Amino acid sequence: MSTIETNKRHLNIKAMWGVLCTMSSIDQKRNNISLFNVITQLNMSGTDLDKVVPGKHKGIVMTSNHELIVMFRRLGVPGIESAVLSADIKISLVGPSGDVIREDLSTIKFEPNIQTHGHRISYENFVVQSTGLYEYRVSVFEDNTTGFIDLYTIPLSVERTN
Amino acid sequence: MLKVTYDTEVDAKYVSVKDGKIKETKIINDWLFFDCDDKGDVIGIEILDASKNHVTVSAFDGDLVNVNFVENASGGASYNKDFGEQKGKYLRSNKAAVLA
Numbered sequence: 520m521s522t523i524e525t526n527k528r529h530l531n532i533k534a535m536w537g538v539l540c541t542m543s544s545i546d547q548k549r550n551n552i553s554l555f556n557v558i559t560q561l562n563m564s565g566t567d568l569d570k571v572v573p574g575k576h577k578g579i580v581m582t583s584n585h586e587l588i589v590m591f592r593r594l595g596v597p598g599i600e601s602a603v604l605s606a607d608i609k610i611s612l613v614g615p616s617g618d619v620i621r622e623d624l625s626t627i628k629f630e631p632n633i634q635t636h637g638h639r640i641s642y643e644n645f646v647v648q649s650t651g652l653y654e655y656r657v658s659v660f661e662d663n664t665t666g667f668i669d670l671y672t673i674p675l676s677v678e679r680t681n
Numbered sequence: 682m683l684k685v686t687y688d689t690e691v692d693a694k695y696v697s698v699k700d701g702k703i704k705e706t707k708i709i710n711d712w713l714f715f716d717c718d719d720k721g722d723v724i725g726i727e728i729l730d731a732s733k734n735h736v737t738v739s740a741f742d743g744d745l746v747n748v749n750f751v752e753n754a755s756g757g758a759s760y761n762k763d764f765g766e767q768k769g770k771y772l773r774s775n776k777a778a779v780l781a
Contacts, residue, residue, distance in 0.1 A: 623738070
């Protein structure tokens with residue numbers, strides 16, 4: 520097994536797709552993934568939202584078990600396919616105001632001759648500041664100068680129900 | 682905001698959690714070090730042999746709330762540590778709570 524790692528990480532992978540769902544299941548035999556209840560919108564009661572006082576509270580934490588799934592793929596760089604490839608990935612939840620609410624940093628690793636990598640993060644709840652459009656931003660660490668480069672964005676709309 | 686710097690020559694990675702002055706460095710093991718400020722908050726994480734030792738870091742509202750690390754990536758020891766008692770508690774809460 521080759522243990523060659525590349526430093527030009529961002530050039531070697533891309534995010535093909537990403538979704539939010541309530542549950543997922545991976546078929547180890549066929550390496551397929553099943554997604555259940557894909558989430559594009561959360562409905563919040565006005566009663567809960569009204570508890571948040573702007574400037575005093577940072578938001579309200581609501582129970583909402585959900586998973587974020589992102590599928591990464593190696594790009595076709597000659598000589599890379601047979602090597603181990605690793606990359607630092609950051610998932611940032613950005614609120615309607617543009618504030619970064621939470622961040623999760625981790626390292627993904629492609630084994631030799633494996634072209635795709637499914638990344639799954641489970642969340643127990645969701646922090647809501649207000650209604651509006653939230654984004655889960657998927658970014659990859661490029662280098663010390665450039666920092667993280669955005670690869671993919673998963674939108675999530677939060678609406679008021681009453 | 683979590684930032685990463687990587688020294689490829691010595692294979693060392695530094696995860697910056699937030700701005701601050703280092704008051705103390707806590708040695709977690711022979712490849713993992715936490716830089717803390719005068720309040721005891723972790724402001725940075727240094728990882729040696731970074732290509733082998735992988736760390737998962739979660740931050741909420743600018744503060745570190747969880748670190749999970751795996752030694753030698755494909756196996757080896759695994760650890761989990763929670764930080765930021767109040768914020769971490771809120772994030773693991775199964776009840777609705779207003780976060781001050």
